[in-house]
Amino acid sequence: MDMVDTMVTMNTMDMDIAASMDADMRADAGAATSASGMATGAEAGAGASGTVAGAGAGLARNGRPLPEKIRAELRRNWELYIFVLPAVASVLLFNYLPMYGVQIAFKNFVPSKGIAGSEWVGLKWFARFFNSYQWLGLIRNSVALSFYTLIFSFPLPIVFALLVNQFRSQRARKAIQTISYAPHFISTVVVVGIVSLFLSPSTGLYGFAARALGAQPINPLGESSMFRAIYVASDVWQHMGWQSIIYVATLSTVSAELLDAARVDGASPMQRIWHVELPALRPTMTILLILSFGSLMSVGFEKAYLLQNPQNLATSEIMATYIYKVGLGGTPQYSYSAAIGLINSVVNVVLLLLFNAASRRFGETSLF
Numbered sequence: 001m002d003m004v005d006t007m008v009t010m011n012t013m014d015m016d017i018a019a020s021m022d023a024d025m026r027a028d029a030g031a032a033t034s035a036s037g038m039a040t041g042a043e044a045g046a047g048a049s050g051t052v053a054g055a056g057a058g059l060a061r062n063g064r065p066l067p068e069k070i071r072a073e074l075r076r077n078w079e080l081y082i083f084v085l086p087a088v089a090s091v092l093l094f095n096y097l098p099m100y101g102v103q104i105a106f107k108n109f110v111p112s113k114g115i116a117g118s119e120w121v122g123l124k125w126f127a128r129f130f131n132s133y134q135w136l137g138l139i140r141n142s143v144a145l146s147f148y149t150l151i152f153s154f155p156l157p158i159v160f161a162l163l164v165n166q167f168r169s170q171r172a173r174k175a176i177q178t179i180s181y182a183p184h185f186i187s188t189v190v191v192v193g194i195v196s197l198f199l200s201p202s203t204g205l206y207g208f209a210a211r212a213l214g215a216q217p218i219n220p221l222g223e224s225s226m227f228r229a230i231y232v233a234s235d236v237w238q239h240m241g242w243q244s245i246i247y248v249a250t251l252s253t254v255s256a257e258l259l260d261a262a263r264v265d266g267a268s269p270m271q272r273i274w275h276v277e278l279p280a281l282r283p284t285m286t287i288l289l290i291l292s293f294g295s296l297m298s299v300g301f302e303k304a305y306l307l308q309n310p311q312n313l314a315t316s317e318i319m320a321t322y323i324y325k326v327g328l329g330g331t332p333q334y335s336y337s338a339a340i341g342l343i344n345s346v347v348n349v350v351l352l353l354l355f356n357a358a359s360r361r362f363g364e365t366s367l368f
Contacts, residue, residue: 100115101338104335104338105339106123125339129339138317138318138322145304146298146299148228148232149235150292154292156236156240157241157243157247158244158285160240160241160244177245184239191238192303219311221312231307247285250284251281254276254277262275294351298344308321323344
């Protein structure tokens with residue numbers, strides 16, 4: 001029994017020693033792992049710090065403060081900025097600065113009190129306009145005149161540019177372009193005088209031609225139904241050549257090799273126009289059409305006012321002429337005319353945004 005007890009005791013001691021050694025080994029391994037983790041963490045932290053420091057140093061080396069960048073840009077391209085400065089100043093002075101006065105559309109503006117001192121009346125003038133019997137007729141006349149002008153004045157310069165581009169003789173092309181540009185430089189007053197003389201039933205060419213054909217001439221300028229046709233025809237005659245310049249310039253960029261290849265393949269002139277030249281014009285046409293819709297309500301005031309008379313007032317009275325009469329004629333109503341002008345501008349902006357969005361959605365070209 002004593003030997004058995006002794007052996008059991010020795011085995012127990014051996015097990016205790018083994019357990020103690022195992023625990024020590026585990027502790028040492030844990031300490032080593034912890035030390036290794038701390039070392040790894042320290043190295044990672046040092047690496048991250050080094051990366052951040054390196055990035056900061058990179059920014060310090062490669063990046064410069066914004067004011068310094070601006071100064072460097074101005075020093076490098078100062079001639080270009082001086083060149084564009086008058087245009088920027090003109091836009092700021094005549095387009096943005098006057099926006100301060102738009103607030104008189106919401107005030108009862110009195111010149112002696114100034115803009116800031118005038119009484120605030122809210123939407124009073126807008127309500128007055130839409131409650132008047134004239135607002136619907138004014139908008140209808142403005143939209144109709146602008147729409148008719150757009151229908152004829154937009155495609156005709158494109159057709160004219162395509163026809164001019166078919167001439168092989170540079171001399172003939174330049175002569176035609178010069179003749180077509182000339183009316184653009186005639187003032188609106190002179191154009192209206194020419195139209196009035198031409199359409200005079202007594203002394204004009206129209207009167208002589210009508211009597212020669214055995215008809216009794218009427219006064220076209222006194223007929224409200226003929227006002228829009230006269231306005232659009234004179235506008236096309238005056239500006240068609242000038243508006244075709246950008247299309248002629250675009251056609252000059254079409255590759256001659258492409259046109260020659262189409263000609264070798266047997267394409268007719270109409271096929272070359274349809275498949276080569278018109279696709280080249282499409283982006284320019286889209287941009288100009290968007291801009292035209294943006295000024296749909298801003299039909300030319302001068303010509304409409306000069307061609308206007310009591311006989312054709314039913315169709316010749318548009319927003320622009322009405323604003324002029326209300327704002328400056330008789331007893332000036334500054335706030336009322338400013339409200340009507342603001343309505344006109346808002347409609348133009350809405351039309352511009354809508355057509356630009358449609359062009360961006362269904363086409364490949366848009367303003368923004």
